[in-house]
Amino acid sequence: MHSHSREVITVAKTGTIYGINGPVIYLKGNTGFEMSEMVHVGRERLVGEVIGLDKDMTTIQVYEETSGLRPGEIVEATGAAVSVTLAPGILNNIFDGIERPLERIADSGGAFITRGVSVDSLDRTKKWSTHITVAEGEEVHGGTIIAEVPETTAIVHKCMVPPDISGTVKSVVPDGEYTIDEVLVTLETPDGEVKELTMTQKWPIRNARPVRHRYPASIPLITGQRILDTMFPIAKGGTAAVPGGFGTGKTMIQHQIAKWSDADIIIYIGCGERGNEMTQVLEEFSELIDPKTGNPLMARTTLIANTSNMPVAAREASIYTGLTLAEYYRDMGYDVAIMADSTSRWAEALRELSGRLEEMPAEEGFPAYLASKLSAFYERAGMMQTLNGSEGSVSIIGAVSPQGGDFSEPVTQNTKRFVRCFWGLDKSLAYSRHFPAIHWLTSYSEYLNDLGSWYHANVSPKFVDYRNRMMALLNQESSLLEIVKLIGSDVLPDDQKLILEIARVIRLGFLQQNAFHKDDTSVSLEKQFKMMDTILYLYKKCRKLIAMGMPMSVLKEDNIFERVIAIKYDVPNDNLQLLDQYKHDIDRFYEAVLEKNA
């Protein structure tokens, strides 16, 4: 028996390795293992999961490198599905795809990740300052909050009764300092059984945590990014896909949302992406201060890192690990946003494993169950009433890395069927360094109608109308540009030249947003609305001038267009009154043009 396995396993089911093919291993005979059960493989006790069973063969995917394994080595079942440990200590932390803390792995194994590392998911020795919220004799059920622990400076962790347990509280401990393993509350269940509750719960990653009720989308997830909040908003509990070829800025958008969105908790899943990127998030988020709460961003963030050189099977699991952590915080009543970068790597991990299993491929070698896996993933998002009656949400923002930047490939197409926001990144915008390179003609948000009344009540009754008018101008620009491509812009009538000019102001002054500028990196809805208001006011005044026969060339002599474009830099976020000045300037410009050309 290995010294580091803590749980006492009464009768551990075992099997013997017969074949090894990359991350997939085969055991001969009927092992009695269960589907999705977690197993320990070989002498190094590599972590694996049962993915196939028939009467004379058990198939297992191994979450670590399999080099060095020999046929004949023993595989031991753990009796439980692959699960995550849920307790304080998850936030301000970075885990691998199966919830092993990378910091601990580094402490025990050095800078490079070795195999068969056995570390606890969460710190079991740390004492947390605990406030008990139930009393003896109280009836509790799944989801009832039994204790509150300040997990980080930003977030109070609410320890709950696991979903499948209910009963009467027999005893509680006094408020004080406790580890995640110490018993806080003792229950007697309806059938007379006594249950001891600690802060810790385990939950299988592939099962959604139960909720009471699902609400329709009604509140936006505010990101501070103009093209998202104004043009293509996502709701709290919503789903969005960000597809784009390499270099179009998927990761940048994910970082921006993770930094500036008004979610309570961010789960950032680096799935098959670059190691340096995870390091960057970790460094940057530890230093950056959340303007709303004054806490470091890491205090509300958890990173799941399965970089592209880590084992592929754990990449497949990392998405579910992140989702389960998100659902757990949702159950406490928090709004959680998941950044999954990138879902294509997860789909490719499915393909790779499916190929090793010699399954019949569908499109481009992807397994036929790709679509159902994707839909099951995105359907775990939502604004929910939790088991304890509070409201919480999980929003999912998934990056998609289409092969060759071609949106017709299977992952993008299938994702499109299950998300309601599509933020299509465009190569030519990225090439001309227009960021965010979200193309306004290919993108859409189905939440626009659901959120209209919220914008009406909370920002301005005109908000949606203004947004639609700007979209209309951009659409007109695109058809005019078709003509310009053929005959040049000089021959257009002046009212059409004006549309081109205003569309340019919208593109450069509004849609383009500089993530590295201290004011422009994140913008309040109020500023977004006022910017729209100013641009449309400029348009209205110019249209009047044009109608009076003033040529566009005369209008362009004034630098008012350039000044409106520069609002994003020139008006600091903490001094929005400055914006009101622009309407006066536009009026003055209007008068001046009239006077000069009277």
Next chain:
Amino acid sequence: MAIEYLGLSSINGPLIVLEGIQDAFYDEIVEFTVNGKEKKMGRIIELYEDKAIIQVFEGTQNMSLKNTHTKLSGHPMEIALSPDMLGRTFDGIGRPIDGLGPIISTLKRDVNGLPLNPVRREYPRNYIRTGISAIDGLTTLIRGQKLPIFSGNGLPHDQLAAQIVKQASLGDDSTEQFAVVFGAMGVKHDVAEFFRRTFEESGVADHVVMFLNLADDPVVERLITPKVALTTAEYLAFEQNMHILVILTDMTSFAEAMREVSSSKGEIPSRKGYPGYLYSELATLYERAGIVAGVNGSVTQLPILTMPNDDITHPIPDLTGYITEGQIVLDRNLHGQAVYPPISVLPSLSRLMKDGIGKGFTREDHQDLANQLFSAYAKVGDARNLASVIGEDELSATDKKYLAFGKAFEERYIGQGPEENRTIEETLNLGWELLRMLPKEELDRVDTKVLAKYYDTEDNTDSDR
């Protein structure tokens, strides 16, 4: 004592099947003796009880089902490491071929390497001056970055890589140790010779480790070549505290070799016949660039790949671009106009650039200037398209200025001599000089203050002339 197995069960391309073996492990290296004299090596790539599927590095020619003796080595693919490797030349799996004898070292490492823990990485922030404007100014190379050159057959990628090695190795800080690890997969003799000569001429030859798998060397061997090269690089960087520049050429040959082996294994292909794990395989190579926190060395990768049919959406450049931190794309059109280096700046990108430039690194205006050059040059393309439809004369005054800017940009900014080594100041000032060809209101990517400081004052360029 090792058991020798006589005979094989089957041979199929580079793969053989051996049955009846005992105590083999997955990924183990085996040694073959063919006809009692010829030695070959192989690696176990699938294992079922006592039956192993083995990939033979040197190819299976001369092997028959009867004439081969097989011995298990008891270890995975390893390479002996020592600082004495500097200045030496090896074959594609790390055996010396320069006649100077074997590397004597007790330190052996598994060539597969291990993933570097993100919490122990240091985010790369120091830029490497290459002296090439298109790179330093627009796609800055950062120490610890992986920045591939996407090229096509017949384009001067080798020359460009050689110039980068020459000029970057000069460096501005001579106290730090610099070395080059060169891994060639399936390259022509001439190309290998060109690099060897360049290293000699620029005086870095005794700081170069070369691993050569040439075009007529066994195909399977080149699956190992980048791994031995990177294992050596990691050793020199993280244990000998050196700054290593790794040049891997040609990644396309590596991927082709994977496809060949995969298809002889009968695997289900994904795109264009490449195996589904092409991404993972490429990633385990490219991700071996970086800096370990607290260690003084670094591994910077400059892989070269030739895009089949110049197609950037082909799986090899496509997957590479998703893993690497940017790319430098060469363009046949510019090459045709005798612009050297023919770097197509619009699709080129350095992801780490933003954190390694600006105040304290290069100059405060660098990012804005780069954005503006990209944006202006993108508009040149629109103006050219329009000119080809309606004729240059019909263009608006602004569009004409863009045409002039585009021409000057290509000739003077992108174009430079193969020996020309520009300072960062020269590169930045040249950028502003070219932007002054455009009206000020066209410069919409630059902060108003930066614009006032650099666009309006010509002093900073004049002083350099």
